[in-house]
Amino acid sequence: MNLFEFLGNHTYRMVFLGTAAIGLASGALGAFAYLRKRSLVSDVISHAALPGALGAFLVAVLLGLDGRRLALLLLGALLVSGLAVAASGHIARASKVRVDTAMAIVLTVFFGAGMLLMRVISDGPYPGKGGIQDYLFGNATVITRADLATIVAVAALAIGVMVVFWKEFSLRTFDPAHSAFLGFGRRVDGLMSVALVLAVVIGVKAVGLVLMVALVVTPAAAARQWTRRLPTMVALSALIGAMGGGLGTYVSVNLGAVPPGPVVVLVLFTVFVVSLLLAPGRSVGHRLVQRARVRRALRETA
């Protein structure tokens, strides 16, 4: 299928636009998570989204609402993922447990809670419980027009928070101590977490909770090799994310039986590897040339 047929098809177009929007938002916010050296927090967010979404589904069904409304599930995911980020931060701050261990604990325990909820749902007589399993591995093949609208709206919200607080975000990223002194310490961290949570939870259903971490880390790590400036890096990271999302779904549709999530990840990983090896000014290739030059200079002075 060529690209025009692909985009001409309504279902595929929805999927394409949805994953591109997801990649755009997670790429942009991922750049900040990357520079603050807290990329893996996205893994905590995506795993905690499971009990959040499932909890929201249960509450909605018990209230007699339609449990499949994406906006509703996202709201649940948003709350619980936010709670998870706060919990891992609190554990690391208030005890001698390190942040990596705190994240691992929160990730696995929240996920375990999600699996318990999933059992409750699959054993119970709840309408519309089909497709709940998609959260684990992702299934982008069923993005409706309403879903797309929700995804785009939340992605826009995440990017909007980033734009409005650009000054605070960039100061906090470059000079955490100075920004804390100016009084934007934990509050800016909180806002950054909220924006990242927004960007991550919209992707969980399409890409799968295991693989969302790649959409946050990989575009940022690739973009970092090409530029030293923050605005350029954020823009490039968002662009790589959107491109990876769109191209990945296209390839996955052409392959047939393969879910789009893993293909998107591999497309992004390829971009990253190329950037790491070949980017001018800052890459493995560049390093090799430089190191040889230093050695030569040493020999000449000796």
Added chain:
Amino acid sequence: MTETPACSVRGLSAAYGTTPVLRDVDLEVPRGVVLGVVGPNGAGKSTLLKAMLGLVPPLAGQVEFFGRPLSRVRARVGFMPQATTVDWDFPTTVRDVVTMGTYGFLGWLRRPGRVERERTGRALEQCGIADLARRQIGELSGGQRQRVFLARTLVSEPDLYLMDEPFAGVDARSQQAIVGVLHGLRQAGRTVVIVHHDLATVRDYCDHVALLNGTVVASGPVDAAFTPENVRRAYDVATADDPFLDVIG
């Protein structure tokens, strides 16, 4: 009689990534002296110790201890890293940490026994921390932490000690204790190399000095090498009567 030096460094260069830190360092450490490695921040003082021990891969150069490569005489060389490099929440006690100094020379299946316990006890006494032996290391002050590290280096009873900033962040009492140990080592004929940042105390603690700024600016006995001109060259200070030179006496 010419004795082989405790340590000789020839043409040593090292880099972090592509940033060169050490260029063509030559240094000879005679036996039985306390040698201070002195220089401005970023002069490569710590890197020099690490490169000598192979902890930072050298780009070029040779290092010999007692006339032989390190791998042949490892038991005769002791290293005291900077205290900031470890996790002070690690679940271990003062006695435990000091005993760890013997681990490298235990057989793979052996556990610390009577000999190691005695040596540990002696090292704790020497550093004046015997009363802290059962404390978790996170409960110690900065000076006490340094003394634990010092005791851990003493416990294997090497002939040459390489110490990275043993006086960093140390209170007066700990400073005295550490100086006492250094003098004791010198009296016992051991050799000590310390990375040091306080110019004012160089004359009190050291017999020899190496002024470092990427490469060795001057080295030798303190009276000969620790001159205002050399210090100025090492620290890139332009004026001759800079008050900061007064401290070196």
Added chain:
Amino acid sequence: MSFLVGVVLLAVVTAVACALPGTFMVLRRSSMLVDGISHAVLPGIVLGYFLTRNPDSPWLLLGAALSGLLVVLGSEYLTRTGLIAGDAPQGLVFPALFSVGVILVSLEFSDVHLDTHTVLVGDLNLAGFRQLTVGGLDVGPAALYVMAGVAVLNGAFVWLFYPRLKLATFDPAFARSLGIPTGLLNTALMLLVAVTVTAAFNVAGAILVIALMVVPAASAFLLTKRLSRMIAVTLVIAVGGSFAGFWLAYFLDAPTSAGMAVFQGIVFAAVFVATQSRRTVPVGGAAAAR
């Protein structure tokens, strides 16, 4: 052996096998690496299954462990380049390997009994179902013996190398200055983690195995001041927690491994709250890390 006894034993033995290397992963600040390794074993398992057609084959175990080790070596390489910041390296490598695994499953082995759901969460009861019979005598689930072998292997490793492992974990630079091969010890530990994760895959799956490796060790870390005690307390919490979590899940008719994970989380929360009151002054290490 009755089915229930076999499954309980399997849960307990798995908890012990995971807790031993888990202690060192927590102390090395490599807890999230368990997450990376546990996902990266997937392509190894799929390929191993394709080649051996036997889910209990030791070759499958080793192949999967090697693919888990790719995360460790790959992220160590990326860190060494100095071009990738913070905790990103493992986040780059493991999703790529996991993706390869998922694509392999969906492209080539859709007939294979490799339920994607089980990959993430495991199924203790399913794992306990395949009973091993010796001379016509039913001796319990086959997975129990695999897991027990791994537990013995881990125990032997920790016991044999305990002094050096402890020093290499506490102060790697000093350990290297004594001539201790810290790199080799590290790789051996990571390989064992990968073997353990693979063996525990059927029981706990890729995500809940983290609960068995990291959470008991983290609780013990808060409670103890010496490494030997920390290991002992970790084992007690692991065994007690998996036993209690198992019965809790059994009576609530909940998925067992998820029940065990949540139970370990509750234990950690209790320990965390209980130790809070004793820590009025923040300890230097935690404050300095920020």
